[in-house]
Amino acid sequence: MELIATIDQNEYQLKVEQLGDHRFRVNINGVDHEVDCMEVMEDLYSMIHHERSYDVHVHHGKKGHIETHFYDDSFHVEVVDPMQKILDQAMGGGGKGPAALEAAMPGLVQRILVKEGDEVAMDQGLLVLVAMKMENELGSPKAGVVKEIRVKEGDNVESGAVLITIE
Amino acid sequence: MELIATIDQNEYQLKVEQLGDHRFRVNINGVDHEVDCMEVMEDLYSMIHHERSYDVHVHHGKKGHIETHFYDDSFHVEVVDPMQKILDQAMGGGGKGPAALEAAMPGLVQRILVKEGDEVAMDQGLLVLVAMKMENELGSPKAGVVKEIRVKEGDNVESGAVLITIE
Amino acid sequence: MFKKVLIANRGEIAIRVIRCLREHGIQSVAVYSDPDRDSLAVRYAHQAVHLPGNTSAETYMDIEKVLDAAKRTGCEAIHPGYGFLSEKAEFSQACRDAGIAFIGPHPESISSMGDKTTARELMIKAGVPVTPGFQNENGDRREALQAAQEMGFPVMIKASAGGGGKGMRRVDRAEDFLSNYDMAASEAKSAFGDDRIYIEKFIQNPRHIEVQIACDKHGNAIHLAERECSVQRRHQKVVEEAPSPAVTPEMRAKIGEIAIQAALAVNYDSVGTIEFLMDKDNNFFFMEMNTRLQVEHPVTEWITGVDLVRLQLQIAAGEKLPFSQDDITITGHSVECRVYAEDPEKNFMPSPGKITSLLTPSGLGVRDDSGVYPGYEVPIYYDPMISKLTTWGRDREEAILRMSRALGEYRVGGIKTNLWFHRALMQHPAWLAADLDTAFIERHPELLHKGLDEGHIEPALIAAAIKHYKTEARRGAAGPDEQTQNSSQWKAGARLAVMRYRSL
């Protein structure tokens, strides 16, 4: 399997092969690394590579992002299939087209700060969501015009719900 | 489901019904008990019964035996289906017929203390098994004659292996 | 001593109290809301009474329901923990009226200290130094603005009834005052059922130093040294330690004496905390008194060997303090890291969900006060703190090194936590040098960036590649319904989310 990974804007070409029950060969930028990688608990890998031992917790973040937590260090790795990468580039990246403000966690809509038709700046507060005893002011994903407000004050919303769309 | 349970030689008639996701009705000797019983981890039940709370770990022992571990107390409960009980009684119980000495854990046969044809008493040492750094002398399951010795000194045996039969 | 006690709380503090009750042969009664049916508190208590509902207001803050549960189960006393009803004078009063012991101070001391104006006046009278401030009794926003302008910006807006950072905001400019005032009042209303606001002069770069005191019902009072809680995020403590590296034995004796005076001024009769701000010239200003057990009490327990919850029980049962001031000696140093289900990279946004795997550290000098277990779902209705990790060492250095080690062992799967932030903090030169103030995190934004050691880039790439490989392999094997990568129900819906999050 071939992949492109990014850490801190540095891009790496990866190739993964499984050699045995817990043996893998990972090629990084043309260099092969054979590792002994046991999944000792869900998403917790005990990795031995050239007699160096890493107890690494791998955690899926947003799409394609993998957090790797070591004993004393943590990294964000963005992993994509090369095909996906080409597709994304063909789409011209983000920034254009409509955008939706979604709830990343369930909560109560306490106040709506805009009306449909309002012009808003990037990051301008659109809505206050109460979740886990904190008020979270949600900012606009882009500059534009408020197209549709799909919730009203007092609504309980589920995670992932589209709250407001911006055009 | 109807069951017969035994604790310390006292027998209880039980009936179990599931009422909901984590609601059960258990009838003990004719008296109904409605309990809220959530399996919070594998084999770990959080049970609420008349507002009394029990954090009870249930653990399968040998066939039909269930160990129940509470915060500050533990019990052995033997549970059988009534049909099984009748069957067992019809068989006339244990004590007669041939019996096998089996290994309850894997280990190394260090010494065999008897020969085929030997007369042995109940609990007389038949064999020394080394497991987990301890020597364990295994006693005869019944009085009788050594019929067959199926292992030799130096053998590594798996758990459940029949080592010696007694008739 | 009491035979049966109800705990009017949830989470790790309910566990803390139940543990103490268990140790002393006292029956414990937990109360639980709908989402807390599977909580550790329910599991560890002798009895568990259901309070139907999800929100705090419907459950843990409903005085009538809580008292009713205590009466029905025959409890002689109620422990309020922290938060919820712990600093409600009317609850202490209602317990008194019902003939149930409140494990906390008498209602008059709570109201005196809970009301910032009264507390201020009492403190000034008792000779305790205070910061300039203004209590907005009538809710007139314009009057509040005027007071703020008089004391000069920056000012702090606080909930009068509050604590724990809720409804608290710093305002630097007059033009931002009113909008912040409204939001604070609204948060105060929903958190405490009381929207009164207190305005206070903001002291630049202060350290947060607080003194633990204990007073019995017989006029005896002692202090148990101070804690420093300068490392805060969102105006809430996130790392605490005892003793404070900035306090000398002479200063300790002095602020200990001031703290005892402050408590005696309200005839205090429980354990409590006097919070001070300390400026760069080592001046102390009384901030407030917390008339309850503090979240961070374990660091004091480490260095004094005193079980503060047991002490609370003894005092509430009418016993005399079992220690005199001379019995209290400080041994070594202790540090606490609050472990939150939150994302430090997104301004510490809460991250509720199911804990898919959990490994907690232990060993010499390590204590973890947790309210969770593997498979537990961190609910969305309450504070996202999942545990308090504390360490002890013979000196500050050993305590910090031990904390680094313990944080390394701490593994939480399924949700985001601030563990990696704490690990970065424990290695930060300014922290190691104890160069602290309450704006520490804002001053050191580098703490919020992952990836310290270049030597880990290769293994990080390898682990991520294998994770991706395994996920794809599983996806291939599973049907389309099972292709969700995250096991939490909350996370599942969030995969496509593009939510933007901004600090308040």
Added chain:
Amino acid sequence: MFKKVLIANRGEIAIRVIRCLREHGIQSVAVYSDPDRDSLAVRYAHQAVHLPGNTSAETYMDIEKVLDAAKRTGCEAIHPGYGFLSEKAEFSQACRDAGIAFIGPHPESISSMGDKTTARELMIKAGVPVTPGFQNENGDRREALQAAQEMGFPVMIKASAGGGGKGMRRVDRAEDFLSNYDMAASEAKSAFGDDRIYIEKFIQNPRHIEVQIACDKHGNAIHLAERECSVQRRHQKVVEEAPSPAVTPEMRAKIGEIAIQAALAVNYDSVGTIEFLMDKDNNFFFMEMNTRLQVEHPVTEWITGVDLVRLQLQIAAGEKLPFSQDDITITGHSVECRVYAEDPEKNFMPSPGKITSLLTPSGLGVRDDSGVYPGYEVPIYYDPMISKLTTWGRDREEAILRMSRALGEYRVGGIKTNLWFHRALMQHPAWLAADLDTAFIERHPELLHKGLDEGHIEPALIAAAIKHYKTEARRGAAGPDEQTQNSSQWKAGARLAVMRYRSL
């Protein structure tokens, strides 16, 4: 201080050492046998070197392989833990020859103390009281029997090279002597590679009291008070405490001084333990010296605040003792329960297998030194101890109450453990009264019977009924291949077993 250290051990003690190394910025190198690939020690160490094989002899006790791993990874020192190579003088010597620091005493002191005859003679010379005994140097069984008859039965048969109860047997009658001698010699051979036997007069109903000492390479020596380890099963300690409830401050000063004399007699230069038997008239008899860290060292760490592993490292690195005798003060009381994968109802028979779920206790005054995690399979090749649970309290009563509480929270799924035995013990009147001797468990067989509280019969029946119901429901849903009730591979085969087990 060293920059990199190899740990020639496994299980909880390897973790204990790695934790200390991590705290002090020292790189750790683990070695691991085939079954230990997934061990916590491998996971927590910076480096991990594979020693192919399953048994101790092939791996952790293979001096050449271990030294080779240390050299290849560039280690400056080796920590041997306890057991395995820790008391092999030739290993200490081999380290010295290889220019690697052995974190333990010099080889001469190990051989002097490891040989019971030499040790006895040295102790008699140093004025330390000893028990009558006989070293059977030439392996003549008849000569050993004659010596036993001369000192009078009962006698103890011990492995000369031994420790930890292995190859140890009490013999009450002359006619049982030879068969026991043979079995002990054979166990000694396989455990220590040395079948020499030592015969000792058996002291009736003694208490086991041991003194922790520490000596540096500069002639300084201190003691860190005593531990009592009278509660034993199969001649192995199972519960320990510090200080001993039977030792007064005067006795402590006296035996502390004797212990220091004993250590100085062999120019000891590490931490170590002098074990005594104490008879009913408070007479002490030197039993042996353990020239290594003890399993039960955490109880001493709790009451003194001293990190004994750190102290070992400092001494091995040539540093002077950082404390004088006057710096060592005893605060409170500590108790340790060894948690074993074993079945107390079947004479503590080991119960290896997969740990399907795990909840470990924590909170004030609780420390768990564990070598396992959920999902880990306790291997069949090594000692079945899975953790050491220790508690601290201001006095013995508080430490014991806290232990009861902690044991209640401790949950291990999938294998049998002795946790319920410890719970029963902690409530036993004779234990609470500290009426102890090394035959405590034999004297109190009621400890091995479950079911203390009649009030729990009903919930036990309910839980068992629901468990049976759920198992049958799952069995109905699953195919015939999946009907195994136990998830462990070892357990699966044991369902039909009728194995009879008898004590040796």
